[in-house]
Amino acid sequence: MPIYAEARRTVLFRSILSCCAFIFFAAQSDAATLLSSIDGQVFLRGPGAAAFSEAALRQVVPPGAEVKTAAGARAVITFEDGSKVEIGPKSSFVLEAADPSVSRMRLGMGWMKAVVTKMAHRRFSVRTPTAVCSVRGTEFDVRVGEDGRTSVDLFKGQLGVADDHGNEAVLREGQHVEVDSQGLGRVQGLGARGAEGGAADRERQALRREVGLQMTKEEVQSAAALEQKNAVYQQGKAMVDVNGNRVRIEEYILRPSADSYKFVVLNERSDRFDYFFRQGTFNKALPDDLSTALRQIPGCAGAPCDYWLTSYRTGYSNTQDSVVETASGGHLVDLNNNQVAGDEVTYAFDASRNDFTSISVPVSDTPGDNGSRNANTSFWRALYDTYSLAYNGVDHNAWTSGVGAYNVGLAGGANCSAAGVGFGCGGIQSMGHDVTGVGDQRTLVNTTVLQSLDTTGCDSLDNCTGYREDGKFHFIAYSQNAGGTVWDKYDTYVIDDNGKVASFSDFSGATGGRSYKDSLLKWNFQQIITASEFQGRKIDLVFEPKILIESGLIP
Amino acid sequence: MRLKPRFLTGQETARRSSSFFGALLCLFVLSLGCARAASAAQVVPMYGLSLMGGQYFFAGDKSRMNANVLANAAPAVKLDSGWTLLPMYTLYYKGTKSVTDAVGAGSLFQQQFDNRLAFAALYPLAGTDWKIKPSLSYKHELLKETRDEAWSKGLFDYQKFGLGFEAEKTYRDPFSVRLGYDFYYVRFPNFVSLESKSGVDPSGNPLGRETAGARVLDTFNHQFSAVWTCPIPSDSPRFSLQTSYSLIWQTFPDQPLVDAAGQYKSSKRQDFNQSLSAVLSHPRSFREDRLRMTGSFQLGLALNDSNQNTYDAGQTHYIGDAYSYHMLSAGPALALAWGEDMRKPQTASISLLWTRTQYAGRRVQDADGLYQDARQYQDRYIFSAGYAYPVAPHFNLTARFDLLRASSNMRYEKTYRYSYGAASYLVGFSYDY
Numbered sequence: 001m002p003i004y005a006e007a008r009r010t011v012l013f014r015s016i017l018s019c020c021a022f023i024f025f026a027a028q029s030d031a032a033t034l035l036s037s038i039d040g041q042v043f044l045r046g047p048g049a050a051a052f053s054e055a056a057l058r059q060v061v062p063p064g065a066e067v068k069t070a071a072g073a074r075a076v077i078t079f080e081d082g083s084k085v086e087i088g089p090k091s092s093f094v095l096e097a098a099d100p101s102v103s104r105m106r107l108g109m110g111w112m113k114a115v116v117t118k119m120a121h122r123r124f125s126v127r128t129p130t131a132v133c134s135v136r137g138t139e140f141d142v143r144v145g146e147d148g149r150t151s152v153d154l155f156k157g158q159l160g161v162a163d164d165h166g167n168e169a170v171l172r173e174g175q176h177v178e179v180d181s182q183g184l185g186r187v188q189g190l191g192a193r194g195a196e197g198g199a200a201d202r203e204r205q206a207l208r209r210e211v212g213l214q215m216t217k218e219e220v221q222s223a224a225a226l227e228q229k230n231a232v233y234q235q236g237k238a239m240v241d242v243n244g245n246r247v248r249i250e251e252y253i254l255r256p257s258a259d260s261y262k263f264v265v266l267n268e269r270s271d272r273f274d275y276f277f278r279q280g281t282f283n284k285a286l287p288d289d290l291s292t293a294l295r296q297i298p299g300c301a302g303a304p305c306d307y308w309l310t311s312y313r314t315g316y317s318n319t320q321d322s323v324v325e326t327a328s329g330g331h332l333v334d335l336n337n338n339q340v341a342g343d344e345v346t347y348a349f350d351a352s353r354n355d356f357t358s359i360s361v362p363v364s365d366t367p368g369d370n371g372s373r374n375a376n377t378s379f380w381r382a383l384y385d386t387y388s389l390a391y392n393g394v395d396h397n398a399w400t401s402g403v404g405a406y407n408v409g410l411a412g413g414a415n416c417s418a419a420g421v422g423f424g425c426g427g428i429q430s431m432g433h434d435v436t437g438v439g440d441q442r443t444l445v446n447t448t449v450l451q452s453l454d455t456t457g458c459d460s461l462d463n464c465t466g467y468r469e470d471g472k473f474h475f476i477a478y479s480q481n482a483g484g485t486v487w488d489k490y491d492t493y494v495i496d497d498n499g500k501v502a503s504f505s506d507f508s509g510a511t512g513g514r515s516y517k518d519s520l521l522k523w524n525f526q527q528i529i530t531a532s533e534f535q536g537r538k539i540d541l542v543f544e545p546k547i548l549i550e551s552g553l554i555p
Numbered sequence: 556m557r558l559k560p561r562f563l564t565g566q567e568t569a570r571r572s573s574s575f576f577g578a579l580l581c582l583f584v585l586s587l588g589c590a591r592a593a594s595a596a597q598v599v600p601m602y603g604l605s606l607m608g609g610q611y612f613f614a615g616d617k618s619r620m621n622a623n624v625l626a627n628a629a630p631a632v633k634l635d636s637g638w639t640l641l642p643m644y645t646l647y648y649k650g651t652k653s654v655t656d657a658v659g660a661g662s663l664f665q666q667q668f669d670n671r672l673a674f675a676a677l678y679p680l681a682g683t684d685w686k687i688k689p690s691l692s693y694k695h696e697l698l699k700e701t702r703d704e705a706w707s708k709g710l711f712d713y714q715k716f717g718l719g720f721e722a723e724k725t726y727r728d729p730f731s732v733r734l735g736y737d738f739y740y741v742r743f744p745n746f747v748s749l750e751s752k753s754g755v756d757p758s759g760n761p762l763g764r765e766t767a768g769a770r771v772l773d774t775f776n777h778q779f780s781a782v783w784t785c786p787i788p789s790d791s792p793r794f795s796l797q798t799s800y801s802l803i804w805q806t807f808p809d810q811p812l813v814d815a816a817g818q819y820k821s822s823k824r825q826d827f828n829q830s831l832s833a834v835l836s837h838p839r840s841f842r843e844d845r846l847r848m849t850g851s852f853q854l855g856l857a858l859n860d861s862n863q864n865t866y867d868a869g870q871t872h873y874i875g876d877a878y879s880y881h882m883l884s885a886g887p888a889l890a891l892a893w894g895e896d897m898r899k900p901q902t903a904s905i906s907l908l909w910t911r912t913q914y915a916g917r918r919v920q921d922a923d924g925l926y927q928d929a930r931q932y933q934d935r936y937i938f939s940a941g942y943a944y945p946v947a948p949h950f951n952l953t954a955r956f957d958l959l960r961a962s963s964n965m966r967y968e969k970t971y972r973y974s975y976g977a978a979s980y981l982v983g984f985s986y987d988y
Contacts, residue, residue, distance in 0.1 A: 211643060213733075214673055218694065220801070226656075229657055253868050255816065262762075497971075
């Protein structure tokens, strides 16, 4: 969400509200004593007139005229010298005299505020039922209640206030007095009310406005900075891991050569840096749209893939320790018709649909003659002749291929090209890593294989394979050699962007199959790898499961 | 592994920023000294303090109770020469998130600590209605969003250095025209792209692209602004209209453009953000000025034109024009002040703001992340209500409530929420002098 455009909206609105308080005093002055501003119903009765009539804007107010305002109405009278009188709602006002030497008026009821221009030889006075206010240049506020009680606030200058009993008080700036039928009350300070009128307070208000404008500007500029942060979040580049720690993530693709790509995931936390990469070399030059080739990596149903990997390298590292998986000699095989038992694919991820699809395999392959293909729907996938999975350079799982063409002297050879493409071709992975190499068409040399420890549950065990917490997607895969001296462990969490571990209920109870994988796409993987070679250190990575699914790392 | 620590460390950054901060402070002290030396210099102190506590609610979860503190001081110094110097210091601690804060990571936890020092000067040009206002500012925002982030180590901490110039003509008090130019540099000291320091893989091959930038979030910004307020109708004002226009030219010196293959070009990102807005207000007074009410309605249009694209590596999908958008906004507001003694009125306000952001190039994704044809949009409705009760001169008990509802046609929410509800409330007091 673009924040700073929104911030501008908000602060703009805020600043205008403060401006509106002054709107009634904004009317321009004019050469005669006239109504310079009218808001609501305002009535005027001229001298000698019997009845009131609705006043018009800029109507001249002659001496002797009476002005009345209805509820909610206001009027501003501007005098020749620029002095102004604002008459509040439900007020009764009479202009008794207005000439160069005296301006005299009477407020019978209601409220008025006067801003009087200072003149040396002119008296300006306001009479109320109980008081007379006389000034030479000032700004004050008079309020008359229904009982005749008069309330006077002085914001600027000096003001003489007299009652009907001959008493008089001189108000100074920021003072207030009340007058009733008993006479003058005690002169008091205006307190906060001064903020509404006096020159000093107006100045303070003006300065406050400047402070407000600065703050407004600051808010807009800061919002631009926040927008950068928002973009990082939207691209999934910052999240919280299972331990509540901030993890930054960057994912991108390099193109090292015309026929290869390198997918990189970088993780940074406050105290560590981990990364994952998968570099693949294809059978031919890659198109501009890499997805065309990448979506064929997990395999192709029906027709043979156009693109397949001839080799790949996958790495996990914390910059000190590493897990590197390499494979080479990739060749395309129709797994569903190669007459190698147990390698049929009946369900596969279709990247073009971002979904999983079923594949019809009515006939099971059996070892034997590859002279003719089965009637199964083909599923083509690259298989590799050599493979290695090494921890800090130490193989935990590896095969080394034999020597020779794929089809030389082997059954079904006519259906396997010299490049290793055809339904008759075999391959190590087609046997599900069976160390015996049965059904494989090439010489197999096994170097190391760790056996996985499988237990019924890992609730109280760290070195086991299974779910660690009841009802949660926290899975441990643990492998070791016979003596337990060489081992590796994958501690895998399925988490949301706030580090919360997914429950089985989030996956509607599915822990495998299509439903599981569908749900998995909406979550993240956090994988913590430890091994006998790491000397207590770990590789701790957060990444998207889709990468692993597309790469075939999640079958 | 090759790490390239070619950027300032956090400590270096802190040192440099404190140098700038120190310089600004010296300037401030110096000016105060000058002001004092001037015989008729007058200081008009202005202070404010707001202390509130509350909670933030997001998508059904709630944060712990936390506090927000805002304190500011602005001792204006009026000099004989006609200049008014206005140093401003603001301290802001925010422990309760706002509903408009980013919702990435879905985190309820956030602590923000800002320090801002600004220095403005006001000078009325003799014989005219114009006033000029040069300014200088520095802000340092610290942000903790996760448990492992320490103060000054936050990923999104930033510093902002700004200078500006504004001219204002008050053609009829309080209505004016303001024209301004601001330059500011935003720097995220702790945010360096991971790719720029990724080094090599165990075989010695590079993990990063050759032209990857490091300080990809840092920006240079040029802002031109114009604000005009006017009475309507002119001779007997009943409404006030404020219209404003702003253009921000934003350059990203270290963020190279992304091409269709997801690789970097040599040219860099730049954005042009324009906004036009108008607020029409109508103040009224009732009960012999014992009730004041201002109703208003605002309209806004913002356009952001960016040359940057993105590449979604997970989906191997290129997104052209990824940051360009237009945004429409509209909403009413009502502010009330009432009381027998209007020196200490009670105040209340409510407002509703709708915004729609429509992206030019971003396509929506389904729940699994697959890109669709439609372009992304988001609607946001923000309802706000505030109340203040005076307990003494300048001193108010205050309460505030904000509610946000966001909805979007974007369905992929694995890394960011586009459709959600959030709310926050705050209660406390404020003091303003």
